[in-house]
Amino acid sequence: MPGPFTETQVIVVGAGPVGLMLAGELRLAGADVVVLERLTAPTTESRASTLHARTVEILDGRGLLEPLGDVPNDPRGHFGGIPLDLTLPSSHPGQWKVPQTRIEELLGRWAADLGADVRRGHELTGLTASRDHVEVEAVTAGGATVRLRAGYVVGCDGEDSTVRRLGGFDFPGTDAVRELLRADVSGIEIPDRRFQRLEGGLAIAARRPDGVTRVMVHEFGAVPRRGQPRFADVADAWKRVTGEDIGGGTPLWVNSFGDASRQVTAYRRDRVLLAGDAAHRQMPIGGQALNLGLQDAVNLGWKLAAQVRGHAPEGLLDSYHAERHPVGRRVLDNIRSQALLLLGGPEVEAVREVLAELTGGEDARRHLAAMVSGLDVRHDVGPGDHPLLGRRLPHWELATGEGRVTTAELLRTGHGLLLLLPGARERLEELRTAAAPWAERVRTVTARPVPGGQEAPDTAALLVRPDGHVVWADGDPAGTGVTAALNRWFGAGRRADGPAARKDRAPAWTATRAPATKWRTDMGRLTGKTALVTGSSRGMGRAAALRLAADGALVAVHYTSNEEAAAEVVELIEKDGGRAFTVRAELGVPGDVHELFLGLEEGLRERTGGTDLNILVNNAGVMGGVKPEETTPEKFDRVFAVNARAPFFLIQRALKNMPDGGRIINISSGLTRFANPDEIAYAMSKGAVEQLALHFAKYLGPRGITVNSVAPGITRNDNPVFQIPEAVEQMSGLSAFGRVGEPEDVADVVAFLASDDARWITGSFVDATGGTLLG
Missing domain, CATH: 3.30.70.2450 (Alpha-Beta Plaits)
Structure with missing residues (x-):
């Protein structure tokens, strides 16, 4: 097809529940996606209305149940019209009545909030697949022709799928009778x-x-x-x-x-894939068709995202067909059986009576209930005999560093999960170290059962895929090691021997130097929080980013120009099992805040599925360093633009992302209390920063957001003066402790103010000068 083309990573055709679920899963895993839908507006026809236990568990694992409100639940279902109790061990047993229109509305909003580009009124008319990309052509409702190019196309366009037809998929089976x-x-x-x-x-x-x-x-x-x-x-x-x-x-x-029954022979043909009714046609008895399609999407989403982002291990994308085709075949078989029982005439009455007797027994009831609800799915995930291997992670209530959580809540980021339970106590550090190279893709959580919980975990450690299926269990004599499982399902990890940590430039002879801080990586008091530290590629900002990450926060490491230094900070954080990413923006120039938050929200969305920012540290700043008579208007304006204007508008913008209870920490200076004529403009700008804390604290108090100023004193940085022993000795004498400050000294204060321990402190000026202001 001739260009020009709109470029993206994945094109999803069809904005029904399956297509929107897939779009959300792709965005949650960081892939770019465009959704093409023929209809100009969502349908008002509610074809399906039943969600089964496994689908509701999945929605819970993405945080999508609460928006649905109170949903009618019925433990009773049926098999071919024969009453069947669907109660099984699950967080949401039975069946749940939700109109398809409501599901589409929910999933559409979720996918859009995650950044999916949903284009309605676009009917697919052409599809051409090549070795390294796919090109599609669509006609808009206004008659215009648009062309798109992507790495992959997924047809979620229903039983009359255009993608299936244009992609040349075989679709054997039987027509309706x-x-x-x-x-x-x-x-x-x-x-x-x-x-x-x-x-x-x-x-x-x-x-x-x-x-x-x-x-x-x-x-x-x-x-x-x-x-x-x-x-x-x-x-x-x-x-x-x-x-x-x-x-x-x-x-x-x-x-x-x-009662037509058809299934494509392959769910994938090179760069074209199918999901939902595009891949299988069946009578929607008991709502199984919708549930089957949604579960297809969740199985495929994280795998396809890994493929287009370049870290999928060999064969991962092929496992979509290998896992979901047998599941689809089994569902189609049970639906054909039910159709005969349901729509057959007098000739099936004897069979119905026998089956009704069998379902009165617990074994037969549980077998059929598990099959209908999707709770019995077990994938082939490799060697091992553990009873959970290949199955969904059960519903457990656990106590973690984040407080009391359910296993569904631990999956909401869309990452893999290494769950360390009390039985792994002796191997905690070994397992954490093994998983560290995969920190961006696999979250490691230490937990213990909550007394009185629904079910106690009978295992030491589990590795769980983003779709909730267990792929490794500790202590399984027939299984592989955790590193092999991580490689198989999450690709190669980051090398542990990445860029080396920067060597401190201070000479070894400095007797007054503070002892190196040992980060307490097991604290976890900021686990689940997100933080932005401006100017964190070096100095106090670098130390603050390292400390917040050590306490469990996901940290955005901001830099202006030194990308290598910022990447090094991220490497150090990840090497210690933390999570971080870089974001670039020059502060003090037009559009600075907008540029910074574009990168910040993209990074947060890829790693958390949302854009919440819990902690903002306004650290970036520039010194004046000139005598008063030599300060030009341009220099003065530059100092104020970076040191005072940027923090104000960063706070203003951050409040759109900051939940109640957030933390804002502004780095001021001891020079607002200690005179240095060469830094008048700088001290004035930092005085303005202190006013931010005073007034914003009053403004944000009703939301439980604290705002405080931290004033460092003489703190070791890259200034050559710290290489001169006599100068260091003179500066040390100004502190009550007889030494100069280290970046870690300030970082510890920042970490305290970012924690819940500082919830009763706001609008304050925190003297972090080491007693330099005591006189």
């Missing part, structure tokens, strides 16, 4: 019916709280009609089967579905 008519009708009064088998057919009716009744009817022996049914067809069939007249009602939606 029976159909079920369906309509949502207002203005009728009929009894509720749950799979009522009458002489002439099957009747189902359920009245919703809004007064609308969903009716479904099948006449025994009737064959599928061509085209979509009219409401008159539904009303006539309903009257023949039940004797009731619903023709006076108002139809809101009418359709039919048959």
Whole structure:
């Protein structure tokens, strides 16, 4: 196809629940995605309305249940119309009634908030795959032709998938021989019916709280009609089967579905993949079709993101077909069985009676319930005999450094999870060290069971994929080691021997030097928090970034020009098992805050799935260093632009991202209390910074956000003066402790103010000069 093209990493075709779920998963894992949807607006037709336990667990693992509010739950389901108790060990047993329109709305907002580019009114008309990319062509609702190029295309465009057709996928199976008519009708009064088998057919009716009744009817022996049914067809069939007249009602939606059963032979053809009904067609009995598709998307999303971001191990993307094709085949088989039981005439009654007797036994009930709900899925993830290997991570309530959490909450970042439980106590450091090279992709959490929790973990340590499936268990004699499992599922880790830590330039002879700080990496008091430290590629900012990361925070290391130094800080943090990323922006120039937050939000979104910023440290600054008579207006303005204006507007912008209870720490200077004529402009700018703390503290108090100023004194930095023994000795004499300050001295104060221990301190001036201001 001729250009020009819109470039992205993944194109998803179809903005139904499956396509939107996949788009959100891709963005959560840091991949760029464009979604093309033929419809100009979300459909108002709620075809599906049932979520099963495994799907609800997945939504919980992405933090998507709370927005749904109170959802009706029913422990009862059915198998081919035969009542079936679906209660099984799960955080959300049974089935949950959520209209498909509500699911689409929820997933659409989630994907968009994560940065997915959803383009409605774009109908796919062409697709060409080459060795290293895919090109697609679409026609907009206005008739314009647009072209896009991506690394991969995924068809989530339903049972009549254009991607499947254009991609040349084989789609074997059987066509429908029976159909079920369906309509949502207002203005009728009929009894509720749950799979009522009458002489002439099957009747189902359920009245919703809004007064609308969903009716479904099948006449025994009737064959599928061509085209979509009219409401008159539904009303006539309903009257023949039940004797009731619903023709006076108002139809809101009418359709039919048959018992066709088809599945593509391959879910992937090179750079084109399929998910949901594009990959398999089945009768949506018991809501299994929607649930199957959503689970396809969650299995694929993190794998495809790893592929396009360049760290997928060999074969990871192929595991999508290897895992989901057998699951899809099994679901299609059970749906075909149910269709026969549900829509068959008198000839199936004997089979129904036998099956009803069998489901009265616990083993048969649990087997069918697990199959329908998706709780029995077990993937082949490699050697090992542990009972959890390949299965979903169970629902446990655990105590961690973040407080009391569930296993679902631990998966919400979309990262892998190395869960260290009490049985791994003797191997904690060994396992942490082994996982450190994968810190950007795998989160390591130490936890213990909460007394009285639903289930106690009977294992020492588990490695869990982003989709919630266990791929390694400690102590499994038939399994592999954790490093092999990390390599297999998360690709090669970062080398532990990356750029070396900067050697301190201070000479070894300095007797007054403070002892090196030993970071307490097991504190975890900031675990789950995010922090931005401006000017953190060197000096006090560098030390503050290292300390906050050691306390558990995900740290954005800001720099202006020295990318190598900033990357080195990130390497040091990750080497110690922490998490960090760099963000570049020049402060004190037009557009500085906007540029910084573009990079910050992108980095946060890739690593946390959101853009919350809990801690802001305004550290970046420039010195004056000139005599008063030599200070030019340009120099003065530059000092104030970086030291005072930038912190003000950084706070202003950060408040859009900062949850209640956040922390803002501004680095001031002892020079606001100690005279140095060569730094008048600098001291004035830092005095302005102290006013930020005073006034913002009052303003933000109702939100529980604290704002404080930290004033360092003479602190060792890259200034050549610290290489002169006589100068260091003279400066040391100004401190009550007889030495110059180290960046770590200030970093410890910053870490304290960032913690919950400092929740009752705000608007303060913290003297961190080592007693230099005592006189």
